[in-house]
Amino acid sequence: MAEFDLVVRGGQVVTAADRMMCDIGIRAGRITALAEGLGQGAREIDARGRLVLPGGIDSHVHLDQYQGEDVTMADGFETGSRSAAAGGNTTLIPFALQQRGQSLRQTVEAYHAKATGQSYVDYGFHLIITDPTPHVLGQELPALIADGYTSVKIFMTYDDLVLRDREILEVLSVTRSHGALVMIHAEGYDQIKFLTDKLEQAGHTAPYFHAASRPQVVEREATHRALAHAELTEAAVMIVHVSGAEAMEQIDWARRRGIRVFAETCPQYLVLTADHLKGLNMDETGGKYVCSPPPRDEAAQAALWRGIAAGVFDVISSDHSPFRYNDTQGKLHPKGRTSFRWVPNGIPGVAARLPILFSEGVGKGRISLERFVALTASNHAKLYGMYPKKGTIAVGSDADLTLWDPERRVTLTQDLMFHGCDYTPYEGLEVTGWPVTTILRGKVVFDAGQPLGRKGGGTFLSRGASVSA
Structure with missing residues (x-):
């Protein structure tokens, strides 16, 4: 019997404070283990060569x-x-x-x-x-x-x-x-x-x-x-x-x-x-x-x-x-x-x-990976009363993860946006680094350029007070 519902293996895990090479074990939508050589998962994702960041x-x-x-x-x-x-x-x-x-x-x-x-x-x-x-x-x-x-x-x-x-x-x-x-x-x-x-x-x-x-x-x-x-x-x-x-x-x-x-x-x-x-x-x-x-x-x-x-x-x-x-x-x-x-x-x-x-x-050396995580995930969670449930990769946190290919070069176009709008103001802008897989509470919701989650799979969050305010 599988020890985990999902194991994300071999990626470089980055939070607002740390970097580590480890596997991530997930059960019932939450992170339950961070270690090398975790046991079997009912599903496994090979994250070698990828960055694994908080969603x-x-x-x-x-x-x-x-x-x-x-x-x-x-x-x-x-x-x-x-x-x-x-x-x-x-x-x-x-x-x-x-x-x-x-x-x-x-x-x-x-x-x-x-x-x-x-x-x-x-x-x-x-x-x-x-x-x-x-x-x-x-x-x-x-x-x-x-x-x-x-x-x-x-x-x-x-x-x-x-x-x-x-x-x-x-x-x-x-x-x-x-x-x-x-x-x-x-x-x-x-x-x-x-x-x-x-x-x-x-x-x-x-x-x-x-x-x-x-x-x-x-x-x-x-x-x-x-x-x-x-x-x-x-x-x-x-x-x-x-x-x-x-x-x-x-x-x-x-x-x-x-x-x-x-x-x-x-x-x-x-x-x-x-x-x-x-x-x-x-x-x-x-x-x-x-x-x-x-x-x-x-x-x-x-x-x-x-x-x-x-x-x-x-x-x-x-x-x-x-x-x-x-x-x-x-x-x-x-x-x-x-x-x-x-x-x-x-x-x-x-x-x-x-x-x-x-x-x-x-990519241009203006900020570190840790600062990127803070600016785009951890600080939002802290300021708006969701931390550490959201915004970090830690045992007990929701298994909200994004796998990044840090070397992938992409030109931003309307067809990559998946929104209801008929344009992007960033059309033609070239970026290096791309989120290839998005995981919400242990479920893959976007991968390889296609939505895999289901409408209604997201849930409402009742939030606490800001931990910084």
């Missing part, structure tokens, strides 16, 4: 999120999670977006209905708060935090999402009292509106001017304000999708003052620039790169890499926010063709995140 955790993805009556997100939980598995991920944390006038409990129930039986990988939910009424803050939010929804996102921009400063302070006060972590989209609402109006009045409506409407000062000012609110309330915050040096400087300033702040950046800020939008009109490809904050320039990229190496950033996420390009309910929305202001905001990237960071980071 990726992408803690910033948008799936099946309401955008308005005439705009549709390209990925629901089935296609978005399938794309995640294709890119070496085993856990996602998308958002449950509260619409104004809706209770938080209703919001969560609606997103569970969308996700149940659909996901290829495990998942949790962050709560997006847009309507912080006394009932929401006094009753619903504390109860949901106690139920395992231990992270919240708030926005400082967008007409239908923005919170005023007083509302931000109230949210931070509640999360501080109940041990939740708050993710903040830090861009100044009034500054963006002012610049957008000025650009349109001058006839500057093409996609490139989306970047011009959101310069780094807009992000810097909002980041500073968010961190001042965090200092005042003593709350723990995560500044998401940092795009350049100016917001980084504010984060460093806050940490030196003892403010509990964590930071995230994304691949689009490491390999794309605003020039991808330049010289293009709404009938060409510029709208494909419209996201917020926008990609900056090569100097911003260099600053981010310095920040990654220096420990400024705790996590790297995709901010997967997919809209079909050739679709009037997507990037070619009729209003969007009149001005960058109306182009649906976001790009797909959940499948590309890990290969890009591996190639540009590990």
Whole structure:
């Protein structure tokens, strides 16, 4: 009789702290042994010549999120999670977006209905708060935090999402009292509106001017304000999708003052620039790169890499926010063709995140393998209350693994993404290092370029408090 359900043999196992050559024994979806020469498994995978890393955790993805009556997100939980598995991920944390006038409990129930039986990988939910009424803050939010929804996102921009400063302070006060972590989209609402109006009045409506409407000062000012609110309330915050040096400087300033702040950046800020939008009109490809904050320039990229190496950033996420390009309910929305202001905001990237960071980071000597694991798995698990169940390779942890061929050279193309979107903004980018096999709780869900898991094989995760916050 086999000792294990699965044995992964002979790979180089890497965590955020260690490297070792060993076999991994798995029973009932959990790692039960790490050693050389383990006994027989009912199934065995030969990992010789492969790196064996914890399955990726992408803690910033948008799936099946309401955008308005005439705009549709390209990925629901089935296609978005399938794309995640294709890119070496085993856990996602998308958002449950509260619409104004809706209770938080209703919001969560609606997103569970969308996700149940659909996901290829495990998942949790962050709560997006847009309507912080006394009932929401006094009753619903504390109860949901106690139920395992231990992270919240708030926005400082967008007409239908923005919170005023007083509302931000109230949210931070509640999360501080109940041990939740708050993710903040830090861009100044009034500054963006002012610049957008000025650009349109001058006839500057093409996609490139989306970047011009959101310069780094807009992000810097909002980041500073968010961190001042965090200092005042003593709350723990995560500044998401940092795009350049100016917001980084504010984060460093806050940490030196003892403010509990964590930071995230994304691949689009490491390999794309605003020039991808330049010289293009709404009938060409510029709208494909419209996201917020926008990609900056090569100097911003260099600053981010310095920040990654220096420990400024705790996590790297995709901010997967997919809209079909050739679709009037997507990037070619009729209003969007009149001005960058109306182009649906976001790009797909959940499948590309890990290969890009591996190639540009590990492959080019900017970060170690251990740092790669921390940025893409372990720190996500720690910050969002899933560690050590998720995010590491250890006895007792879920058997979430990704096998990598560190030498494989791949050109990123749309057909490798397995998402519901009709393009990838990373088309033609060559990477070295590729996730060849994705294993969720001891079951192979993606291998040799094909999904092998089943829709609904992923389960919902009730999460604990951040171990770092």
